Amino acid sequence: MENIDYPPDFRCPISREIMKEPVTIVTGVSYERKHIDKWFNVYKKKTCPATMQPLDDFDMTPNHTLKRLILAWRETLAAAPSSSSSPAQPSVKHGEMVSLFNALDSSPFKVTCLKKIRAIIQLGDDTRSEFVNSGGLEAVVRMLVNQTAVDNCDLDSFQSFEEALGLLHLLPLSKEDKAFQVLSKSEPMKSVATVLQRGSSEARFHAIIIFRKIAKTGFDWNQLVEDRGTDLFKSLLELVCDEICSKASSYALELLFEILASSKKSRSKAIEAGAVCVLIELLPDSNRSKCEKMLLLMKLLCECPEGRTALVDHGLGIAVVSKILVQVSYTATKLGVKILCLVSSFQPTERFLEEMLTYGAVKKLVTLLHLEGLCSTKKRVLDMLKLHGNAWRRHPCFPCDMKDYLG
Secondary structure, X not given: OOOOOOOHHHEOOOOOOEOOOXXXXXXXXXXXXXXXXXXXXXXXXXXXXXXXXXXXXXXXXXXXXXXXXXXHHHHHHHHOOOOOOOOOHHHHHHHHHHHHHHHHHHOOOHHHHHHHHHHHHOOOHHHHHHHHHOOHHHHHHHHHHHHHOOXXXXXXXXXXXXXXXXXXXXXXXXXXXXXXXXXXXHHHHHHHHHHHHHOOHHHHHHHHHHHHHHHOOOOOOHHHXXXXXXXXXXXXXXXHOOOOOHHHHHHHHHHHHHHHHOOHHHHHHHHHOOHHHHHHHHHHHOOHHHHHXXXXXXXXXXXXXXHHHHHHHOOOHHHHHHHHXXXXXXXXXXXXXXXXXXXXXXXXXXXXXXHHHHOOHHHHHHHHOOOOOOHHHHXXXXXXXXXXXXXXXXXXXXXXXXXXXXX
């Protein structure tokens, strides 16, 4: 129904879909509520999407009149006799899209072409399939690769490859999909990484969505890591620190885990990019879910000597890990013990052992022995207590009531 003779004012200017809950903002333009809400509150935009007019007032007023008109229009269409002789809409979209694909290679107005293509594929799964099957995917990716390969991109070039990612992130990227097979090649992946490093906040969000989808296929990241080195990890760590878009931060953590879990060489690059320091500084103010993801990453990094060194050398490293024990969750405690066990087994410096005692880690380890369950965690605790008990016993801050647990 939504592809047949529709009044343009019935479509949301953002999604190009028929509105169900239209609301009007101060500029007088109406939008689908969920899309304009996302524009303001997720992307933190302060402009009207249709007019780009700066806004001071972000109130949204339900447009009941427009809603009634849309409902009446739908009822009229439903009551009208169907016409079997009408041409199929996808074929109309096919011709429109092919002309836009051709224009991408020759027209200087690439952003305009990409916006029109994006508006078409947002109509539904059928138009997305039409886009891929008509050669649009290759045309957009080819344009993206060519634009990002230029060392000194002008504003138009930046806008075109950012708009390209805004389009590409809408596509399914499972291993069987053509979109995955095209995008997962070396040059397109480098281009997405370029946007992740240099794009706007919205473009970087689209880039991380694309990478996250690709990561779920078991993709081998070694070639991209080899090519981009620490720059890739610095870009991801910047997103981890993003306080505005929690989804971008969460997706970046998930992607870091996928990359680091499969390669110790990648872990060295991440450590060089400052990953351990970033995680330590973010941990105290993180919610449970984010805390657990960051501890999982820190555990992976502490499996490398340079990761353990970075943790010990950071002024708050041991204090932060000690603080989360017993306080956040079972998973966080388990990961915290693993981190301390790795460092105490391979790099038990005098300073490290002293800080474990000073910041209360040793006392919490003893507490863990009295809790139900945690069998594997208790074994690690006992190993640490037996291994370093004599060193802790000699310290002035050593609690006398813990002597029975130290070897």
